[in-house]
Amino acid sequence: MRVFHELSKRSGIHGEPHPVRRTRADELRLIGKHVTGVATRNPFLAGGSVDSLVVPHPRKPGGIEIYTDRLRTALGSSALVLDSGINGTPLPRSTNLDFFTSAAGAVRSRIVDERSRKVADALEALTGVKVPIAALVAREVPKHLRLRALYRTLLKRRGIKTVYVVVAYFHQHIVGAARDLGIRVVELQHGAISPFHLGYSYPGRPAVADQPDELWCFGSYWTDVAELPAGMATAVAGAPFIQPLSDPELAAKESQRVVFLSQGTIGPSLFEFAASLAEARPEYEIVFRPHPSEHASDYSARSGVRISSGPGESTLGLLASAGYQVGVATTALFEGMVLGCRTVVAQLPGHEYLQPVVDRGDAVLANSPSALASLLPVAPICPDSTDYYAPDNLAALLKG
Missing domain, CATH: 3.40.50.2000 (Glycogen Phosphorylase B;)
Structure with a gap:
């Protein structure tokens, strides 16, 4: 997804899909929130086991996160809610690991993977657009591995049996940690799915690492509109957040x-x-x-x-x-x-x-x-x- 976004922007086809604009003051406030959150929102500090982990969407119109609202109500105290405040306001009484997420991305590998250069060259030959794949790999792969290890520890310590996540393709460190431990992962649909959505479309349904076990969809249209990775099942969860007009x-x-x-x-x-x-x-x-x-x-x-x-x-x-x-x-x-x-x-x-x-x-x-x-x-x-x-x-x- 990150390579696609870079390719579409640099080619002039698309603009920034979700632009984030922060001033220096905004960044300092965010760092302050991260540091405070280590003490006040740290999921490692709470004791006891819980059955489920819920990872909501950062967007909350009117303060309501519509994709997991019904789920969180149904699960009640049996669920740990992990809601980042990096690009939004976290839900009340939720926890997060924002400090560690930002810290994990701050340290980049100094080793340039030769495969990255070959892929970048091949992509440029195909499209005429140069994408800094080596830089993306140097940043994202070490970050993924650090966070994956952190989440494995969290999932084991809290006794999680099922992970419910929105936008799984941007939380692959959580999905990967759960799959490492044999924990079931359910993704809740958050938006339009199509054969052109690189988060979901895998023509031929190949086996793809770090994918959810299940995708719970708004309606039946979404269950087969794209070829999902091998082994990913679909189900219709419905959409109680929107109803036809009278x-x-x-x-x-x-x-x-x-x-x-x-x-x-x-x-x-x-x-x-x-x-x-x-x-x-x-x-x-x-x-x-x-x-x-x-x-x-x-x-x-x-x-x-x-x-x-x-x-x-x-x-x-x-x-x-x-x-x-x-x-x-x-x-x-x-x-x-x-x-x-x-x-x-x-x-x-x-x-x-x-x-x-x-x-x-x-x-x-x-x-x-x-x-x-x-x-x-x-x-x-x-x-x-x-x-x-x-x-x-x-x-x-x-x-x-």
Whole structure:
């Protein structure tokens, strides 16, 4: 994933997917939190065994981490919650190893692996883009090995029997530590999966090291949309965090409101779609919603386009009020389908994620800003969104 992000950025195809901007003061405050956390949030300092480890997602709209909220409630005191505060606010009463995570990444190997150079040269010959694979390996592999050993110790000391993790491909040190000990690992889906997502798609289903045993999905659509690694099973856990609107709520929608759902990778290009639509069809209300990892200041005011940013107006609230949604590959497009939005996919890098949805007739593809205006009237409403977001099935999975 890190090589792919570097390749797509350096080639000019994508921007930064999740930009993090810290001032020097921010970094000093973060170091202070790490040091304090060694004493106040250290999972090694608590005694006793617990059945499960839960690793949530750092994003928490309204202070709620939606992907593990129901799970953490069901497990109660039998689970240790390990929630990093590096790129977000940790959950109350959670623990973390942030100090050790940052320290492990601060020391890099001085030995350049010759295989890394060969891979970098081969990738450059294939794509014309030079990616610093040797530098990534020098940083990430030693970090992984240090953290893997640390987590093995933690898992053994606390008697963990099952690890539940969100975004497993960025927590492979935890997954690897659990697999070293024969501990079951369950990943909870956090976003869109497709054959083009390098965290999940392994054509031919080869055996891949340090992968979860199971992937619990929002709905049946996600269980076979990509070829997962060999041995990884899937199950439908459902999505209790989003429900279809009632008939009165659907009737109250602003039928001329069009919400553009941005992502850091394609934000400026999608903004041009929004500005073009505002100019061509002034009768529509155009709302541009940056991704939570983006900054509203990245976008200059354009006539007819309102930029919606921050917690004062939620993404789901906007979608619940809108008649239309436009995006590229964001998970929010699927959420908007549940909430009764007519869906248009902008043909920008990454739109392939939504091609199966277009093929199913649940969305239409706009190949240019000028085409968008004519496509809006024929954009479909998804007639049944339960394939994407099924009712809650978590209790049955925990019993099974």
